[in-house]
């Protein structure tokens with residue numbers, strides 16, 4: 001980690017907006033302070049690490065190796081770090097570019113983290129984050145390169161599903177970083193042009209909390225104000241044309257589907273490649289959504305095989321039932337994965353958490369006791385120790401873990417290693433260019 005050399009070039013001032021630096025003891029920082037720092041490595045979450053007189057600074061809008069003036073945006077008593085934005089670049093990285101989006105930058109839209117970074121270098125930063133998470137949380141030194149999703153050239157115009165926030169005046173916009181404040185925008189450069197062509201950003205949305213826009217791979221884009229009555233949420237059809245599989249999937253416009261138009265096909269191909277399913281095998285698709293991987297697996301294992309899909313969202317399971325109707329070998333279960341395995345749900349604090357204690361833990365009778373293959377594609381929080389132990393107990397010959405959070409993946413990987421599995425491959429994809437997000441597909445074998 002690179003810190004600022006003591007005394008040298010590390011000074012306070014104002015940022016020209018009147019944010020005054022008071023007399024304080026060394027290392028104490030307050031919101032609005034502007035300090036000059038040398039920028040250290042990238043970290044998970046879209047920021048870099050810097051140090052100011054021993055204090056850790058989580059710094060946005062900067063790049064490793066740069067020297068910048070940083071304005072403190074968050075400083076909490078007792079917290080060992082502060083958050084800051086780079087507001088002036090003193091020495092720029094060779095990888096810095098002018099952000100293509102006029103709404104990217106300190107205090108503006110919080111949707112993108114890396115608009116100021118050359119797009120190939122964004123992938124190198126993400127690879128560094130994946131490596132660091134595996135090293136720190138799984139004690140594994142992994143080699144990983146983040147690949148562009150096929151069809152992506154400049155990292156713009158890819159987002160086919162966008163939830164726009166609505167401000168008090170009824171204008172659609174996007175939220176500031178770590179804030180509920182809405183920045184009204186008249187364009188979003190990462191959005192698919194069909195999203196923008198709906199006119200959503202020029203409409204008046206008085207009384208709505210948000211507006212979802214979905215541009216599916218087939219048919220017209222749809223605009224769904226939020227909240228909507230149940231009956232008002234349309235269903236769209238997504239066509240997947242992978243090299244190893246093709247199919248159509250109906251999805252609720254508010255349900256989960258990959259937002260990059262090339263992502264679903266890329267992940268299906270990768271999962272089929274790393275698992276190499278054989279006819280007659282039994283496979284589990286956990287956190288199965290509308291059945292993307294279940295359908296691909298069903299085709300591969302054939303009518304003599306068996307696929308069990310587990311998903312908790314009622315709409316997704318209803319869509320999955322339709323999407324998987326052509327495959328009699330598939331059983332789609334509506335259940336939380338932890339409930340289906342009969343293990344405790346992760347502990348929550350706060351209202352509603354007490355009832356959990358009295359829940360009976362009972363394994364779903366239709367969940368097989370053995371499986372040849374498992375696909376895990378959990379939400380950002382990951383699968384967790386108990387689910388991972390249950391997956392390992394099925395003794396699958398291969399597990400494909402599809403992960404949108406490398407920290408959760410690395411943590412769950414550590415549990416899989418402990419259960420006797422080893423990491424046999426790690427793929428990473430830039431499915432969310434301009435943001436810090438990265439999608440990984442890890443394969444584990446016994």
Ligand SMILES: C[S@@+](CC[C@H](N)C(=O)[O-])C[C@H]1O[C@@H](n2cnc3c(N)ncnc32)[C@H](O)[C@@H]1O
Nearest residue numbers: 256287288289292311312313336337377378379
């Ligand atoms: C990242 S999505 C993956 C969906 C699907 N595999 C796909 O690629 O389209 C995660 C899915 O897990 C579901 N989910 C979240 N928590 C769950 C849980 N505890 N048990 C089962 N499903 C869950 C969500 O509803 C969502 O459909």
